[in-house]
Amino acid sequence: MSEPEEDLKEDKKKVCKKKKNKEKRRGEKMEEEKREQEEQVHEAEKHSESVILRGIFKVGKKSHDVLLTQTTLTWTPIIPETPTGEVTALQPGMLLLRDVFAVKVKRRRAAGQQSGGAMLGVALFCCRRRGRKLEEDTLHLHNASADHTHTWYNALKEQIAGISSRPRHLKVFINPSSHKKEAVHIYRESVAPLFKMADIRTDITVTERKGHTLSVIKECKLDEYNGVVCVGGDGSVAELCHALVFRAQLDANFPEKPMKAVLPVGIIPAGSTDVVSCSVHGVRDPVTAALHIILGHLQQVDMCSFSPVGQSVHFGFSAMFGFGGRSLARAEKRRWMTSSRRREYALVKTLAKLRPEECELSFLPAKKSRQNLFWNRDQGDNQEQDSDLEGEGEASWTTKQGQYLSISVMSIPCLSPHAPRGLAPNTSLTSGSASLIAVENASRSEFIKHLKRFGSSSGEFSFSFVETHAVSAVKIRPLSMTGFSKEESEEEGDSKSTPIIQPEGAAFPWNIDGELVEIANEVLIRVHPRLISLYGEEVEEAESTVSCSCI
Numbered sequence: 359m360s361e362p363e364e365d366l367k368e369d370k371k372k373v374c375k376k377k378k379n380k381e382k383r384r385g386e387k388m389e390e391e392k393r394e395q396e397e398q399v400h401e402a403e404k405h406s407e408s409v410i411l412r413g414i415f416k417v418g419k420k421s422h423d424v425l426l427t428q429t430t431l432t433w434t435p436i437i438p439e440t441p442t443g444e445v446t447a448l449q450p451g452m453l454l455l456r457d458v459f460a461v462k463v464k465r466r467r468a469a470g471q472q473s474g475g476a477m478l479g480v481a482l483f484c485c486r487r488r489g490r491k492l493e494e495d496t497l498h499l500h501n502a503s504a505d506h507t508h509t510w511y512n513a514l515k516e517q518i519a520g521i522s523s524r525p526r527h528l529k530v531f532i533n534p535s536s537h538k539k540e541a542v543h544i545y546r547e548s549v550a551p552l553f554k555m556a557d558i559r560t561d562i563t564v565t566e567r568k569g570h571t572l573s574v575i576k577e578c579k580l581d582e583y584n585g586v587v588c589v590g591g592d593g594s595v596a597e598l599c600h601a602l603v604f605r606a607q608l609d610a611n612f613p614e615k616p617m618k619a620v621l622p623v624g625i626i627p628a629g630s631t632d633v634v635s636c637s638v639h640g641v642r643d644p645v646t647a648a649l650h651i652i653l654g655h656l657q658q659v660d661m662c663s664f665s666p667v668g669q670s671v672h673f674g675f676s677a678m679f680g681f682g683g684r685s686l687a688r689a690e691k692r693r694w695m696t697s698s699r700r701r702e703y704a705l706v707k708t709l710a711k712l713r714p715e716e717c718e719l720s721f722l723p724a725k726k727s728r729q730n731l732f733w734n735r736d737q738g739d740n741q742e743q744d745s746d747l748e749g750e751g752e753a754s755w756t757t758k759q760g761q762y763l764s765i766s767v768m769s770i771p772c773l774s775p776h777a778p779r780g781l782a783p784n785t786s787l788t789s790g791s792a793s794l795i796a797v798e799n800a801s802r803s804e805f806i807k808h809l810k811r812f813g814s815s816s817g818e819f820s821f822s823f824v825e826t827h828a829v830s831a832v833k834i835r836p837l838s839m840t841g842f843s844k845e846e847s848e849e850e851g852d853s854k855s856t857p858i859i860q861p862e863g864a865a866f867p868w869n870i871d872g873e874l875v876e877i878a879n880e881v882l883i884r885v886h887p888r889l890i891s892l893y894g895e896e897v898e899e900a901e902s903t904v905s906c907s908c909i
């Protein structure tokens with residue numbers, strides 16, 4: 359066969375494959391829609407409640423018989439009789455009121471006209487799911503009668519107002535310096551209009567410095583609000599969550615015991631990785647995040663306390679020692695680079711200088727009942743309210759000494775577009791335990807293989823040098839006398855390296871929720887089940903939109 363003929367055959371094969379893939383995708387989409395419809399019908403049957411209102415509206419161009427119950431709105435086409443007796447099959451529709459976030463009266467108005475206008479009917483603003491994303495959608499019910507329309511508008515409003523988990527007044531913190539400095543723009547463009555439509559009042563603080571959120575939360579009247587929203591990256595989220603737990607401790611006058619935060623937290627992602635947001639939304643999308651907040655989707659979440667010896671306790675979700683800490687320390691020194699470049703630079707440089715840390719690692723395995731919670735995620739919410747390591751005595755500490763390339767402790771799965779199943783896929787938001795991932799000394803190529811598998815389907819822990827445990831507490835004590843700053847200065851002839859916290863003696867960089875913290879001594883990490891509620895839901899896997907090309 360000549361070369362052009364071969365090329366033609368190849369092209370045909372490619373077109374065929376593309377067609378097949380397209381058909382497969384279409385089939386999958388139809389399946390998903392069918393499943394969704396079946397779910398809705400099931401939901402409606404489950405709530406076969408009494409009808410609140412019944413009336414006729416046009417949906418599209420056809421007249422429909424519309425029914426309103428406490429939880430659903432259904433519309434069935436009115437099929438006119440034809441002389442031939444032919445029946446046209448028209449599909450009924452249904453909307454769950456829990457997905458509706460605003461109702462407005464529709465009138466025909468000329469440009470610039472502020473009031474009056476011919477009555478058109480009501481518009482229902484609702485949320486539709488597309489994969490992990492939540493999107494805004496509108497259902498128009500047309501009827502020219504003002505009385506009819508107002509009766510329906512009032513009834514719909516009343517039903518929606520009765521959904522108690524939805525916030526009415528929110529405190530919003532925006533970090534204007536996050537990632538590409540787009541947080542204010544993201545909030546104004548994608549979130550504020552939705553909050554306005556849902557009649558949510560907001561009280562906004564644009565933060566001016568690190569620690570600003572904490573100082574506002576310490577002083578403000580929390581009972582005025584139904585929730586607090588953070589527009590920023592993981593550092594901002596961690597600061598807000600820490601502040602709320604800290605405030606709960608202050609209010610309870612109980613400095614020894616972590617107290618549950620009194621308000622839920624909404625996260626509008628505007629950072630560079632956004633693992634907390636991704637772990638409760640599955641995507642980095644401000645509209646999805648805003649709709650979870652508006653609809654009051656609440657998810658309880660475990661937190662950790664990080665207590666370095668001689669320093670104050672800090673509450674957060676994840677801590678990385680060794681590779682994760684060193685890599686962040688290198689990135690922070692190059693703030694002048696764009697965030698993706700400095701992350702890639704730091705990753706490559708830290709891999710090139712890969713070295714283990716001699717340390718003592720102790721952990722307390724999670725109680726079996728707690729681990730089981732991970733497998734039975736839908737169990738009641740009121741379990742394990744604040745059982746802060748009660749029964750700690752039942753399990754005993756395991757202590758090891760060795761050389762570790764990396765040690766991570768995470769109380770949430772830490773999903774991201776780079777690691778769709780998460781950095782800690784074997785924990786969940788409410789498992790009551792944290793995932794300890796300890797990577798012992800190994801060759802660079804083996805360590806890279808381990809890292810790469812976080813981005814692929816599985817097998818990241820199937821190496822002899824990696825061990826994972828479900829834990830309720832961990833202690834990490836570095837044994838080496840050379841801290842990172844000293845080592846870095848020696849490497850690069852740089853004497854200006856200034857750690858965030860400058861302790862006495864050798865200091866080691868930690869990555870705590872994406873923030874660099876330098877600590878010289880032992881750190882005790884404890885898990886506190888369901889310490890905070892976040893707006894969102896449990897997500898198995900995040901949507902992956904990026905791939906890391908640097909390793």
Ligand SMILES: Nc1ncnc2c1ncn2[C@@H]1O[C@H](COP(=O)(O)OP(=O)(O)OP(=O)(O)O)[C@@H](O)[C@H]1O
Nearest residue numbers: 536537565566567568590591592593594629630631
């Ligand atoms: N106006 C401000 N200027 C400088 N830093 C601020 C300001 N407001 C808040 N901060 C602090 O900036 C830190 C980092 O913020 P954030 O995590 O939102 O951004 P990021 O680091 O770019 O994102 P990511 O953590 O996803 O990489 C937080 O600790 C926060 O307290």
